[in-house]
Amino acid sequence: MNQWDDFRYFLALQRNMTLKASARELKVDQATVGRRIQTLEDSLGTQLFEKRSDGYFLTLAGERVLPTLKALEEGIHSVERLIAGQEERIEGIVKIAMPGALANHWLIPKLQPFIQKHSQIKFEFLTGPEAVNLSRREADLAIRLVRPTQRDLVVKKIGEIQLSLYGHPSLFTSTRRPATKEDLKKFPFIGLFPNSMSELEKQLLKKIEPHLHCTIRSGAWSSVFYSIQSGLGIGILPSFLAERDSKLVQLQVIESGRTPLWLVAHPDIVHSARVRAVIDYVITALK
Amino acid sequence: MNQWDDFRYFLALQRNMTLKASARELKVDQATVGRRIQTLEDSLGTQLFEKRSDGYFLTLAGERVLPTLKALEEGIHSVERLIAGQEERIEGIVKIAMPGALANHWLIPKLQPFIQKHSQIKFEFLTGPEAVNLSRREADLAIRLVRPTQRDLVVKKIGEIQLSLYGHPSLFTSTRRPATKEDLKKFPFIGLFPNSMSELEKQLLKKIEPHLHCTIRSGAWSSVFYSIQSGLGIGILPSFLAERDSKLVQLQVIESGRTPLWLVAHPDIVHSARVRAVIDYVITALK
DNA sequence: ATACATGTCTGTAAATATGCATTTTGTAAA
DNA sequence: TTTACAAAATGCATATTTACAGACATGTAT
Numbered sequence: 206m207n208q209w210d211d212f213r214y215f216l217a218l219q220r221n222m223t224l225k226a227s228a229r230e231l232k233v234d235q236a237t238v239g240r241r242i243q244t245l246e247d248s249l250g251t252q253l254f255e256k257r258s259d260g261y262f263l264t265l266a267g268e269r270v271l272p273t274l275k276a277l278e279e280g281i282h283s284v285e286r287l288i289a290g291q292e293e294r295i296e297g298i299v300k301i302a303m304p305g306a307l308a309n310h311w312l313i314p315k316l317q318p319f320i321q322k323h324s325q326i327k328f329e330f331l332t333g334p335e336a337v338n339l340s341r342r343e344a345d346l347a348i349r350l351v352r353p354t355q356r357d358l359v360v361k362k363i364g365e366i367q368l369s370l371y372g373h374p375s376l377f378t379s380t381r382r383p384a385t386k387e388d389l390k391k392f393p394f395i396g397l398f399p400n401s402m403s404e405l406e407k408q409l410l411k412k413i414e415p416h417l418h419c420t421i422r423s424g425a426w427s428s429v430f431y432s433i434q435s436g437l438g439i440g441i442l443p444s445f446l447a448e449r450d451s452k453l454v455q456l457q458v459i460e461s462g463r464t465p466l467w468l469v470a471h472p473d474i475v476h477s478a479r480v481r482a483v484i485d486y487v488i489t490a491l492k
Numbered sequence: 493m494n495q496w497d498d499f500r501y502f503l504a505l506q507r508n509m510t511l512k513a514s515a516r517e518l519k520v521d522q523a524t525v526g527r528r529i530q531t532l533e534d535s536l537g538t539q540l541f542e543k544r545s546d547g548y549f550l551t552l553a554g555e556r557v558l559p560t561l562k563a564l565e566e567g568i569h570s571v572e573r574l575i576a577g578q579e580e581r582i583e584g585i586v587k588i589a590m591p592g593a594l595a596n597h598w599l600i601p602k603l604q605p606f607i608q609k610h611s612q613i614k615f616e617f618l619t620g621p622e623a624v625n626l627s628r629r630e631a632d633l634a635i636r637l638v639r640p641t642q643r644d645l646v647v648k649k650i651g652e653i654q655l656s657l658y659g660h661p662s663l664f665t666s667t668r669r670p671a672t673k674e675d676l677k678k679f680p681f682i683g684l685f686p687n688s689m690s691e692l693e694k695q696l697l698k699k700i701e702p703h704l705h706c707t708i709r710s711g712a713w714s715s716v717f718y719s720i721q722s723g724l725g726i727g728i729l730p731s732f733l734a735e736r737d738s739k740l741v742q743l744q745v746i747e748s749g750r751t752p753l754w755l756v757a758h759p760d761i762v763h764s765a766r767v768r769a770v771i772d773y774v775i776t777a778l779k
Numbered sequence: 780a781t782a783c784a785t786g787t788c789t790g791t792a793a794a795t796a797t798g799c800a801t802t803t804t805g806t807a808a809a
Numbered sequence: 810t811t812t813a814c815a816a817a818a819t820g821c822a823t824a825t826t827t828a829c830a831g832a833c834a835t836g837t838a839t
Contacts, residue, residue, distance in 0.1 A: 209496040209568060225786055234828050239787075249575045258835065260786090266578055270571045280564045281496060284557045288536045291553055512816060521798050526817070528796095543817090545805060 211245040212274050214238055215253060219271065222260035282341050286473035289342060295478045296325030302339075303348035304401075305332030306426035307366075307466075311445050312348070312491070319486045326479050334401070334424040339471045345480045347469040348487075350403035359475060363468045363488055367444040368406055369461035371453045375436040383439075383458050386413050393420035393438030395429050405464035406441055413459055498532040499561050501525055502540060506558065509547035569628050573760035576629060582765045583612030589626075590635035591688075592619030593713035594653075594753075598732050599635070599778070606773045613766050621688070621711040626758045632767045634756040635774075637690035646762060650755045650775055654731040655693055656748035658740045662723040670726075670745050673700050680707035680725030682716050692751035693728055700746055 217227040218238060228235035242261075246253050253267040263271065303312065308330045320326070337343045339358060347353075352360060372382075376392060383389050394417040397406070401424050410417075421432050430446050432438065439456065447453050455461070468487055474480050504514040505525060515522040529548075533540050540554040550558065590599065595617045607613070624630045626645060634640075639647060659669075663679060670676050681704040684693070688711050697704075708719050717733050719725065726743065734740050742748070755774060761767050 209500055212568075212571075213496055223786065235787075236789085236829085237827060240826085249572070251575050251578075256787090266575060269578055270574050273567050273571050273574065277564055277567045280560050280567070281499075284499075284560050285536070287557050287560065288538050288553060291538075291556055510816065511818095522817070523799085523819085524797060547816090 208244065208248065211241050211248075212277065214241045215245060215267075216274055216278055218242055218254065218261050219263060219267070222262075224261070279340070283473065285342050286340075286471055289345075290473040290476040290480075292477045292479060294325075295323055295482050297479050298327045298329055299346065299479055299483050300329045300331060300344040301346045301348065301483075302331040302337035302344040304350070304426060305330075306430065306443070306446050307348060308332055309427070310449065312487075315491055318490070319483070323479075323482055326482065332425075339469065339474075342471070342474070345470065345474050345477070346483065346487075349467045349469055350464060352465075352467050353469055357472065358469050359472050361468045361488065362465050363491060364466045365463040366403075366466055367461055367463050368403070368409065368441055369444060369447065370409075370439060370456040370459055371433055371442050371447045372439040372456055373433055373436040373450075374452055374454060376439065377454075382454070383456060386416050386458060389413055389416040389439070389458060390418070394418060395421045395423075395432045395438045395440035397426070397429060398422055398424050401425075403464040405462050409441060409459055409462060495531065495535065498528050498535075499564065501528045502532060502554075503561055503565055505529055505541065505548050506550060506554070509549075511548070566627070570760065572629050573627075573758055576632075577760040577763040577767075579764045579766060581612075582610055582769050584766050585614045585616055586633065586766055586770050587616045587618060587631040588633045588635065588770075589618040589624035589631040591637070591713060592617075593717065593730070593733050594635060595619055596714070597736065599774075602778055605777070606770070610766075610769055613769065619712075621685075626756065626761075629758070629761070632757065632761055632764070633770065633774075636754045636756055637751060639752075639754050640756055644759065645756050646759050648755045648775065649752045651753045651778065652750040653690075653753055654748055654750050655690070655696065655728050656731060656734065657696075657726060657743040657746055658720055658729050658734050659726040659743055660720055660723040660737075661739055661741060663726065664741075669741070670743060673703050673745055676700055676703040676726070676745060677705070681705060682708040682710075682719045682725045682727035684713070684716060685709055685711050688712075690751040692749050696728060696746055696749060 214227070214231065217230050218224065221227040221230060224235045224238045224242075228238045231238065242254065249266075251266045252264050253270075254261040255264050256262075301308070301312075316328070331337055331344050337347060339345075339347060340355070348363070350366070372392065380391050383392065396402075396410070396419055399407070402410075420438055421429075423429055423432075426443065426446055429440050430442055430449070433440050433442065433453065434450050442453075444461075447455070468484065470480065470484065475484060501514070501518065504517050505511065508514040508517060511522045511525045511529075515525045518525065529541065536553075538553045539551050540557075541548040542551050588595070588599075603615070618624055618631050624634060626632075626634060627642070635650070637653070659679065667678050670679065683689075683697070683704075683706055686694070689697075707725055708716075710716055710719075713730065713733055716727050717729055717736070720727050720729065720740065721737050729740075731748075734742070755771065757767065757771065762771060
């Protein structure tokens with residue numbers, strides 16, 4: 206066996222089921238995936254996949270080697286992390302995955318002193334809705350509203366976010382401000398997708414759920430903010446965002462609450478001097 | 493990191509120190525090794541090797557990832573074994589590593605019934621002096637005189653070899669047969685290289701060591717046999733070999749002894765039906 | 780049925796990696 | 810120093826691998 210790289214194709218095909226999807230993941234042509242899987246099977250002398258109408262499925266032999274190969278993949282990732290984690294100069298790129306609104310209106314405004322001190326560090330923000338995998342080093346750090354369950358990550362609470370219910374004054378010209386949960390019925394509700402919500406937000410919503418008719422859902426706070434600002438309805442927002450428009454009124458129908466903010470990193474990475482510097486700044490200066 | 497194969501080059505270079513030696517191991521050109529190591533270092537953004545006058549040496553970063561990569565290599569080998577070990581048809585090649593004389597005069601003569609029963613199995617014998625690595629599946633089975641220390645191999649005693657001191661009658665025409673250890677001085681001694689010897693053989697030799705002047709050393713019993721048969725001197729031989737020449741006389745100066753014969757295999761491999769069949773035959777029919 | 784979307788297979792041109800021959804470098808002996 | 814030698818780097822021709830494009834297959838909604 207002298208084509209270790211083929212095992213990457215094996216794992217991708219096993220995950221994605223089809224040549225085309227795997228090709229997308231591996232950033233190669235679909236024909237290449239097919240041919241390399243063929244090569245691998247030939248050189249092992251065994252069929253690893255069974256081709257069915259709905260995709261490629263592991264044979265018994267494939268199932269047998271899968272756990273070992275998954276472990277190998279994890280090993281490769283750990284090599285990358287070990288390399289990235291041993292960097293001792295405070296320079297280079299630090300990738301941070303976090304909610305976009307939090308980056309734009311909470312972290313970035315406070316970053317000036319750090320950037321002046323460490324001019325060699327460049328930032329990259331991953332604010333997309335996709336879950337970012339720190340084990341695969343898709344980012345160096347993540348700032349999250351939900352505490353990750355994964356065992357091997359280091360997690361630190363770095364602050365709290367205040368969540369309250371808001372509406373734009375224009376909403377309340379024809380209808381008076383809601384005072385009871387019953388009143389909420391009269392206003393369209395604008396909210397996040399459930400998987401983007403913090404635990405607290407879910408709790409708050411549970412209390413008023415039966416009275417809501419949700420008109421807009423989004424994966425990002427900023428679009429919730431702009432929807433509310435445009436008078437499209439009411440919704441829950443973090444205070445740092447709501448405060449950007451002084452006209453927005455906080456509705457006392459439900460109590461506001463505070464949800465913790467978690468800084469998450471992989472232990473292999475925090476040894477890197479540049480990541481360490483960012484972590485320290487976030488922890489001390491921003492708390 | 494999307495070039496897993498480069499890690500193979502890393503490990504080879506780490507083992508062999510020079511590009512040229514690594515190229516030999518990997519069966520590629522020396523230039524290729526150099527270029528791929530360069531690629532790997534570029535893509536990791538880190539120097540892994542320090543080029544010194546006497547070869548390539550790991551940098552601190554290289555040292556840091558070495559253990560992980562060694563584990564990965566072991567994982568790759570285990571994949572090969574898992575695939576080979578799951579074969580359920582009694583057909584294909586079975587590679588056996590064993591001393592050449594033992595193969596030629598002990599195993600092969602007894603193989604006829606097995607081959608008639610399992611005509612689909614083909615044998616390959618590795619009788620060279622090189623140590624064969626079963627973990628890397630350089631052979632399916634090994635038959636050895638020294639019990640392997642490696643933990644993860646399955647070992648079974650399949651018989652015993654009788655070792656005695658022999659000489660050819662032509663030696664004793666001018667000088668009479670040796671009767672005491674002192675007498676042995678008068679005859680040239682023909683022996684194996686120490687690392688080919690069984691424990692017993694070393695013990696036997698220790699007793700007469702001071703009286704020996706060794707004229708011929710070999711890694712294989714057969715050349716010891718032919719040397720003795722040609723009257724070049726005396727030496728220790730297994731009885732099955734010595735008996736091939738009825739004229740050879742056994743010298744009672746030192747007692748003869750029996751040394752165990754070990755059948756060794758990797759647990760992943762013994763699940764393979766064809767290897768299982770050979771193992772069972774060797775154990776039952778040849779005991 | 781028909782059109783459409785999705786995925787796979789195959790042949791070919793282009794990109795890429797490799798081997799080979801040659802030059803360069805570094806080290807030790809004369 | 811020169812000379813000799815082994816290993817490594819370099820340039821170029823060649824072999825291999827890849828992407829691309831179009832044909833083909835299959836399943837799905839109209």
